[in-house]
Amino acid sequence: MVTLIVDNKEIETQEGSTLLQACLDNGIYIPNLCYLSGIEDPPGSCRLCFVEIEGYDQPRTSCRVRVQQGMVVRTNTEHVRRLQKTAFELLLSTHHVDCRNCPANKKCELQRIAKFLHFGLKLKRLEPLERDIEVEHEHPFLEYIPTRCVLCGKCVFVCRKRNGQPMLSFAKRGFDTVISFFGEKDKAVDVCKECYACAEICPVGALLVKDSPNIPNP
């Protein structure tokens, strides 16, 4: 076991654990979107999980730091909050916020983070930059809504873990990046109808199980 001090509180955790996981396990919430427990190499892409660690002059993403004995960590400094709010606002600037009509309403991770940071879901500084992307490859059971996707990658990760070969993946790049279902439809029918792990893990309302699946005729 490793002991560390987070926000003046001593916590214990397993060796080799990520700092983010250690905090979450001990009831200390740090905003995060792209981290999943069990992920060997966290992508560190959402830029929300910043903390300050004694001995480092810059804040670090806690999902990418492994705990060390005696580490002294602060999760709520002004510097950290500023980074988190900026990252969050950037995410929101490409997000079509319409909670009332969204199936994720009340279970949505963005709403949770907004509440935690005391930060509305309305943009204040930034212009909205909505991604006008059409879904190229339809899935028989799943609906993907690119304007809600935060590109956390959780769906791809769980699918790979469950099925060995992912049935969905990131495609394109930069501002055009999407989750794509390119590929064999009949395989998707077989694998997905028993699974839906991706729709379950999606932290927002971007991957949904269709009400009326359209299974391709064999």
Next chain:
Amino acid sequence: MNLSAETEEKVMFDDIASMLRTFEEKRENLMPILQEIQEKYRYLAPPALEMVAKRLGLSSCDVYGVATFYNQFRFNPPGKHQIKVCLGTACHVRGGDIILENFERKLEIQAGQTTPDREFSIDRVACVGCCALAPVAIVDDTVYGHMAPSKVEGVILGFEIEKERKEREKQDSESQE
């Protein structure tokens, strides 16, 4: 699609299939294979991506994800006339994106796509080395400098007139026979 395009595709897929047999089932062969197909056929047809996936034991969407990440690959057959719009820094600040948009609107396709009649395709390119002429478009082998929306119309119109003229000539010579 007309018949000859269809047979052409069939030949391409057969050829890709035999090419794939020369590669071992290793993930690191993915890029070399994609590059070879792109090099030879100028595009990666979706069924070709599925063939590659099968050969390497990867899922198709995995292959698609890798292929769509890189600018060097296109997924539509290049058109008879290839339009390349420069979006390098100099062209970008002089409105290259507006030129691109004009071509896209005029031909009703997006960058990276080909018109259904396969006459035109549009691509974006980075600096083509004549920044003083920005914004620049290259159509087939001709460089068009100081592009403007009105010139976009002109370029396309030129090809259309040319095509009509050829068709008329063909008809004339056929009727003379």
